[in-house]
Amino acid sequence: MPYQNLLLDRDQAVLKITVNRPEVLNAQSRIMREELDITLAEAAEDDSVRVVIIAGAGKHFSAGHDLGSPQELDDRQRRPYAPGMSGQFKRSWDQNLANTLRWRDFPKPTIAQVQGYCIMGGLILATSCDLIVAADNARFSDRTVRWGGPHVQYSSLPWEIGVRKAKEYLFTGDWIDAAEAERIGLINRVVPADKLEEETMALAQRIALQDPFALRLAKFSINQIQDEMGFRTAITGAFQAHAISLAYRREQHGDDFERSMGTDRARRRDEAFGDHR
Numbered sequence: 001m002p003y004q005n006l007l008l009d010r011d012q013a014v015l016k017i018t019v020n021r022p023e024v025l026n027a028q029s030r031i032m033r034e035e036l037d038i039t040l041a042e043a044a045e046d047d048s049v050r051v052v053i054i055a056g057a058g059k060h061f062s063a064g065h066d067l068g069s070p071q072e073l074d075d076r077q078r079r080p081y082a083p084g085m086s087g088q089f090k091r092s093w094d095q096n097l098a099n100t101l102r103w104r105d106f107p108k109p110t111i112a113q114v115q116g117y118c119i120m121g122g123l124i125l126a127t128s129c130d131l132i133v134a135a136d137n138a139r140f141s142d143r144t145v146r147w148g149g150p151h152v153q154y155s156s157l158p159w160e161i162g163v164r165k166a167k168e169y170l171f172t173g174d175w176i177d178a179a180e181a182e183r184i185g186l187i188n189r190v191v192p193a194d195k196l197e198e199e200t201m202a203l204a205q206r207i208a209l210q211d212p213f214a215l216r217l218a219k220f221s222i223n224q225i226q227d228e229m230g231f232r233t234a235i236t237g238a239f240q241a242h243a244i245s246l247a248y249r250r251e252q253h254g255d256d257f258e259r260s261m262g263t264d265r266a267r268r269r270d271e272a273f274g275d276h277r
Helices: 030-045 070-078 086-104 121-128 158-159 162-172 178-183 194-206 213-227 231-253 263-272
Strands: 004-009 012-021 051-056 110-114 117-119 133-135 139-141 190-191
Touching: 004 030, 012 030, 012 194, 030 051, 030 070, 030 086, 051 121, 051 194, 086 121, 086 231, 110 121, 110 194, 117 121, 121 139, 121 158, 133 178, 133 194, 158 162, 158 231, 178 190, 190 194, 213 231
Parallel strands: 012 051, 051 110, 110 133, 117 139, 133 190
Antiparallel strands: 004 012
């Protein structure tokens, strides 16, 4: 089917899905997430697809959640959630947790191909993948605490980099550059930016040589081991903390608190910490 926000390419057994919203730094609208959900569901049933790469068009993988593009605002008007906290909770659950857990449990290997910004919603998407290959210009961050919240909706960072490092990067909102991300285990490989597509595809093709059922079992086993360690319970529990913060941020900024988190405010906020996007 045709998509508004995605480009699909096949190279033998590898399906590459590219989020194609470079004009908004691949910010993630509801429509974009729904299209990705549909595409992955179809790829799960296509026996000819063995590995999936998820990429972002342009200079950046994803600047995070879409808080106000024309597409997102029009979609919210046409398909509104219930007003107030209950609607905000459901929207956040549907768009940022339930779907992400489905992507994490997708029965085939997935690789995030990351360049430039990988912020908040971008970090959610990348960490839902099995592997992350990053360009040497990639920069990661979860700046939710700077917005008055605890962390993003899919709070996997403690599982990715350990408790102490997760606290450091949440408490400060600082950038994690590609070299540091590899050192602390957030990503698998750092490659030169001009080799990112080539190196990611080479890794995907190497994985695609394996028996697909064996790959499926390997992924299932590792995810199940992680779940037995408490991953799924912790992720869904942490979402409740995020949901509580929605009420707090509405109290601080009014019902339209998302719109208050614009680029000017973000710049002023980040300059206080000595950095900005």
